[in-house]
Amino acid sequence: MTGWSSITAVDTHDIRFPTSRELDGSDAMNPDPDYSAAYVVLRTDDPDGHEGHGFAFTIGRGNDVQTAAIGALRPYLIGRPVSATLADLGGLWRELVHDSQLRWLGPEKGVMHMAIGAVVNALWDLAAKRAGLPLWRLLSRMSPEELVDLVDFRYLTDALTRDEALEILRQGVPGRAEREAEILRDGYPAYTTSPGWLGYDDDKLRRLCREAVDDGFTQIKLKVGADLDDDRRRLRIARDECGPDIRIAVDANQRWDVPDAIAWVGALSPYEIWWVEEPTSPDDVLGHAAIAKAIAPIRVATGEHVQNRIVFKQLLQLGGLSFLQIDAARVAGVNENIAILLLAAKFGVPVCPHAGGVGLCELVQHLSMFDYVAVSRSQQDRTIEYVDHLHEHFADPAVVRGGRYRAPTAPGFSSTMLPASLAAYSHIELP
């Protein structure tokens, strides 16, 4: 690589994996998600030929808007020197997130924030490829000072200062090599959501529960919230099939208001629930705290729709969650997720990432492995969601065996989709 190369192209792709391409826009209430990616490829004129790949995950309609938002960042990137940019990704993050005009479109939330996340993650992919390391190992080799320089502490200092973050990271320096070797050998715990989709009948639920246990998973998750009697029956079936030693979490996907959540979870409390996920709106910090207090000792998990570090800060300050579910593509990329990992460490809350969708398993495994090596140094009650679909479209797919994510070893962020998949699933808007 040379010191003088620059970013020459920001290519975007509207990628959708639909069973219903012909129905786009014609069925406004279609409840089936079309897993999609607003995908970006950064190219440079460096002779090394490396590209940076990143994406925002959506579930179909609006993926064109998300893709346009990524494209709108082109002027901030084209012509930028590669080495200097990658050497100060904290600086670039601040420049994009605090751009006074773009900021008006959030601030720090929704479409524009996810667009910045896609670009930031693509830059990290490029950095890791250039370093010849998988991202989790690249991050795990950075000094505490380098890591805190990646983080924007704006709006966090009443809960976490730069000095406190430095101290957390310095405590994690001893033993990094041992923990990295442990991850390479043993991987990282996973749980599976595959048995639990609401659309499955009882026989399929029973069969998938058995398979999950046979595959070595020690935690599964069921969707709840549509019908209380169904939820009770499905929880009984799952517990019967899994036995007493498997953790069973439930996920309401924001279905309830605060009083409904408290009543519904109360009705499910005989079934030994490991956590209740997304009981209400991800914006409702006070609501989460009220629910958490009312349903204890059952605990609350949330995060896949939490818009940024500022809302996570408050959920932690108020005890609104007991499991923090980062998402690799919801907030503004690796940098903001490092801030969130540090907040979780400060408050002593385990991070159990959201995954599934398109490529979310591929990305987020790097963040949990880095968390173990350099931040939390614990796998206690920590586990990454796993859903077994769409991995075949990635050059370096996530691999789960024996209920554990195997450590990615290829250089990069595992975010590169196969060229054939990009071509085959590019969305074309019908007139």
Added chain:
Amino acid sequence: MTGWSSITAVDTHDIRFPTSRELDGSDAMNPDPDYSAAYVVLRTDDPDGHEGHGFAFTIGRGNDVQTAAIGALRPYLIGRPVSATLADLGGLWRELVHDSQLRWLGPEKGVMHMAIGAVVNALWDLAAKRAGLPLWRLLSRMSPEELVDLVDFRYLTDALTRDEALEILRQGVPGRAEREAEILRDGYPAYTTSPGWLGYDDDKLRRLCREAVDDGFTQIKLKVGADLDDDRRRLRIARDECGPDIRIAVDANQRWDVPDAIAWVGALSPYEIWWVEEPTSPDDVLGHAAIAKAIAPIRVATGEHVQNRIVFKQLLQLGGLSFLQIDAARVAGVNENIAILLLAAKFGVPVCPHAGGVGLCELVQHLSMFDYVAVSRSQQDRTIEYVDHLHEHFADPAVVRGGRYRAPTAPGFSSTMLPASLAAYSHIELP
């Protein structure tokens, strides 16, 4: 009008005014805004020829993304029957906001939520034009039952139920006609931000303060947060020029972390500050509450960047604000703002709308006037922001005289921009 007409076109315009040249609108976080509108025109095949106009307000870059997001709603609107749609705007609101796929892009925040707001407001403009009434009078004639049907109480019921909202509105039925006549005669209180932009020198500040008092305003607002000595000097100048009877509010535009806000406002406390606006991130409910407690008796105002009714609910529950600043184009339109007006009434907090920008004065006056006639029934400590620019681009511009907004009387939502302005300020992306 016929009963069988339908929506035939959703035209969008990327409109930008080069306001950064004069530093109008400059503050501690927004040094060079180019006031912009992602503008939408709904057309129908009804022989009455009425159009519905609406927009999202932005400050420049990214207005193309915002415009694309509005365009993405086209399939939800084209072909929809006009009369039936306008007769159930609560139903349309739920359909757009809770669309399972679009929802992923928020949920209920940022670019996609503002796009829905622009469309919902355009539909209200169309409804009011067809009714031959300015929007505030159309809303003021709806029954309590019709009004609560416009509101989505999802995620609100721990603070405000449909029945409680009905009761608030029923209490406001007696005297509606008198209050409507009072608004038509006397208008509604305004305050001015014109003197206070950070980019103005002391002489201009002094002159504009004098003009504000001469023009009949009883409240002004200064931007603060960039430099403490400057803030002190400017507050002294403003107090000298305005005298002791004029309320002086200050606006930090989210500049501070929580500890900084407390310290900075403490240093400004000798200057008799009416409110401190946006002391920190609009996402930080707990932060606002901590600041409000620490700086009392100085009070907190916020809202122009508050993403939705759920965050307003929490700010009210926790006492994080004493003045609630709705924005007509940030949340999902009239319907969500009615929810927020009802929340404010429930908690007894005065609503003092954010305005300025492009067309925000034009829109939000309707909401405050409706609030007075049918919801809060009070003008005590209530006042709408006024900034004297860009009104000349509107067909029915906001008029402030003697420190009061005059009641709009033309049918519609005052949202229609002149065709010549749409043509002259359409943004063309240079390659």
